[in-house]
Amino acid sequence: MSREVHAQIEDGGGAAAPVARLRNVSLYYGRARALDEVTIDIPANCMAGLIGPDGVGKSSLLALVAGARAVQTGLVEVLGGDMADARHRRGVGPRIAYMPQGLGRNLYPTLTVFENLDFFGRLFGHDGGERARRIEALTWATGLKPFLDRAAGKLSGGMKQKLGLCCALIHDPDLLILDEPTTGVDPLSRRQFWELIAGIRRSRPGMSVLVATAYMEEAARFDWLAAMDNGRVLASDTPEGLLHSTGAESLEAAFIRLLPEDKRRDYRAVEIPPRPEDDGDTAIEARDLTMRFGEFTAVDHVNLRVPRGEIFGFLGSNGCGKTTTMKMLTGLLPPSEGRAWLFGQEVDPHDLATRRRVGYMSQSFSLYTELTVRQNLELHARLFHVPAAEVSGRVDEMVERFDLAAVSDSLPGRLPLGHRQRLSLAVAMIHKPEMLILDEPTSGVDPVARDAFWRRLVELSRRDGVTIFISTHFMNEAERCDRISLMHAGRVLVTDTPANIVQQRGAETLEEAFVAHLEEASGEGEGGEEQTASLDTVNASAGHGEPQGWRRMFDPRRMISHARREGLELRRDPIRLTLALLGSVILMFVMGYGISLDVEDLTFAVLDRDQTTVSRDYTLNLSGSRYFVERPPITDYADLDRRMREGDISLAIEIPPGFARDIARGRRVETGAWIDGAMPTRGETVRGYVQGIHAHWLATKAREAGYGEALAGLVNIETRFRYNPDVKSLVAMVPAVIPLLLMLIPAMLAALSVVREKELGSITNFYVTPTTRLEFLLGKQFPYVVLSFLSFLLLTLLAVTVFGVPLKGSFLTLAVGALLYIGAATAVGLLISTFMRSQIAAIFGTAVLTILPAANFSGMIDPVSSLEGMGRLIGEVYPTTHFLTIARGTFSKALNFSDLHGAFLPLALAVPVLIGLSAALLKKQER
């Protein structure tokens, strides 16, 4: 096989060395094999394509070539070097652009189009003018220019793909790797997309493009194709060569012929029997359905009528309102205007009975990635009340029908897009609904599976009378529909049978008719020529690749561009900003006033068995003090026991019978005190108070009895409470609360920064750009340090003004300490963030790993030197301990740097240690 490939490339006029060489490359995810001894040369300076069914290893191969995934076995050489070699990867990183699969996976949804592009521009070191010029040209060419200020998350699917491409192109890569870039993109945009790439290639003929695609008509225009199946390369050649060698007429047919016998066996072309006569029963009806989001009208007076059993296609450009219309029909979105009926019943979000008759599949994958394929199916079967006895049979049926048997115990998140789509479909159909509303169900599904799916749809419609409302971007699918609607900018342009639409426009194909309709509706007839012309000028003026003088290991400019982006995301989220600042303030009030170690108003009651003036005097002595509040007297031991159990009293005093008499006679007597020890600190305080008051009473009595002098004591102990002469909790607590808050909030802020990118997918940008780990981490840390330092200033101001705790020592010392400490706190968050795999775990982990050590082990209440065991060890090294010393020192003890330098050293050490650990844990490639 490999010799064949070689021969073909040499024959194919590939004069240049291949852009990528793979030798015996295998890749495993756990025990599942994604690539099996792949050996192939991918030619340079041309459009190379990978075609093949879902899950055969196309994406894995691309990720390996891009350097996003680590090489396991075999040799991957890209641009003349080994991709297993980190130094080579760093070197070629700027020359490779990689756009992963999925709509807008590598974008930052809260950033605008401009900011997304700007970030990538900065990452590759373009100066301001250069960036502006490139962004101008790219957005103009892709039609994104009017949307520069729109948040990326609010773009339609096609626009997201275009933006993703712009971001990939901004640094003039030598190798452009696109993983199913046009999946889910409408035909017009798709055409523009390829024109754009053609334009770029004209101006930069040296650029190699490697694309995986599910669209065979796109693949037909590539220079070189490799057909893959089951982790292997079946054949590679020019499209003509493939057609020739298989003797097929279309690439789609050629591809099917290339498949191994067992996969081909089941394949049959889709045949659509004519629909039986319309029985006049209406399944879907919409009248003047309108949806407005603020000023923007997404859907504008849409009228539809779909009879029962019809396959109704819904076509239109990305963002034209198809999905919104479907959501209104399913009751997910209440319409702003107009009404809709399903089976004659008005759509009502609370009508569960109608929901059971409808199967809906949304555009984005929305199943549980934590459940296996089978578990997902079972859950949905049960929720749709499939009788318990039938569940397992129904699940088996779906698994078989959608060819999911091989993956039935896998987690959907690890599956290729095509398999996920099949699962979504299976889920939508598991309860045998009378109507299916399918939003681009076949996007990203391979041709064979798509045809199998359509055969099933046809069967459902014709045999079972299921009504099917489907949106699609595939023209051959649209042609199979009984009727289609073309939608643009919220309006339905035309509704008719596909044949009639083609005829009316006088077009040759449906795609032509479709594009003509769209161009007419949007009033633009611009061609690609003009656009790409402007691109040429940009690219000609641009320098290429990595700018001169940029350091590879650590460059502050790249760090700053990461910091800028993280900061922008933070600024886009005013709620988070407010929570971080205001939250600290609120917590300071809560803790400053709430945590009090002054124990007062303790409840007590007396069991007085003496009932004399002396015993009452003893009681009065207690109730007269400000520490105790007296409750009704205790009647007997049972009462004492009950009231202590209820927590009604914290102290019970028993005065024995004959108390007064015995004192008068000088006989020893004993009063009893029971203290509630359930809360030890309080018990301890009560004990101290009782002893003190008892002694005081005795001293008074003794003086009255005339031997006071002797009792006054042999020694005088003069106690000086220093730093906090009134022994007020507030003065002690406020300087301690600042370190606590500056640990918890900054750590929590930083804790999600990395894991969030991991969970949402934009971490790929870190994998494939020349950013180093340190640049990435420090860049992310920076905005949180700034925010937290603001918070520190605010808290200090509050402490001095509102709480009236004077700052006696050097503010500068405190501020420098705080800066170091915040650095450590955010680094703790980053460390947790790089270690965790899910955001939930990061939140919980941060809470567990910061609250307890900072509040209990760092000397806020008990000094570290008094702690025991593991807590003591944690306390010794935990940063809060050291900043607490600095905060108390400067606030209460009037100290400055020379007195406190001992506490600075551990803090200064903590930052590099923590960041270094994070960098060690952070992976530069997916494994």
Next chain:
Amino acid sequence: MRLANICHLGVKELRSLVRDPIMLVLIVYAFTVSVYTAATAMPETLNKAPIAVVNEDRSPLSWRIVSAFYPPYFVLPEVIEQAEMDARMDAGLDTFALDIPPNFQRDLLAGQRPTVQLNVDATRMSQAFTGSGYIQTIVTDEVRAFAQRYREVPELPVDLALRMRFNPQLNKSWFGAIMQVINNVTMLSIVLTGAALIREREHGTVEHLLVMPVTPFEIMSSKVWAMALVVLAATAFALTAVVQGWLSVPIEGSLALFLVGTALHLFATTSMGIFLGTVARSMPQFALLLMLVLLPLQMLSGGSTPRESMPEAVQYIMLAAPNTHFVMLAQAILYRSAGLATVWPQFLAIAVIGSTLFALALTRFRRTLSTMA
């Protein structure tokens, strides 16, 4: 409403949790090691209090006083020079510094009532008070015992017999262990439900639920029962294996009754988690909100400092928090072995608070569901 739906959706929640091994490790950590560390780290009322003595007298009596301080209450005192004292206290090395003046013993025997100076770092509130009391007693006792050898010292006829109930040694680890369990119960239940809801929103699975024949009530109830069950199991394990077993804390009352109380408390906190999940729009917002809610709940519920010492307004406000009642009932049941007859008001309060929170969360959940899709 269908019980089957609630059941199936709940099982789904449990399965999701099992898929996150790090989360499971964290849960185990929170209910074992974390509880153990918190309980054992807490010093006994006065433990190893750092003390230094400036012994200017260097007489038998002053040495006798120095040697009267020893662990576990105090560290063995450092004997220092007067000049060092301030610097050491500034650096936080000593909480107490005792200054015994020159000629102390001579003056004492001459009946001149010499003065000993005790310096206390009053920023260390927990040691300052109790510690200075201990030191005064120790110094007085030593002096008295020393003086008694030379002359008659009168004594008083009334003794005070102090008995600590429920925790005779005032062992702080008893208290610390249970409070750490309680804190983790609250934290985990809020995180699990709230973050799980936001996770569903961020992954678009909420939309999916909405087109299915399930009601918001069913979705929410399923999260509540599933996550509450996880935390309840963890609590039962922590109390029996860690608190009773590893730490050998004697639990006097009925564990079953306490677990019933925990279940009620979880009903309230999981509802609170859902509520926070509907308020926060993204995980980072939720994380901050969590801190903002969790800290006051932990600090002001009476679990870390006594309720009596909080300002009155705070005491009243905190009656609206389930934690306050939970801490009360935990102390009553576990330490004072109170029965339902005693703690029913707390049960009632938590049930009312829980139902209110559940209703609130459900209303918000219904209202925000359409914006989540």
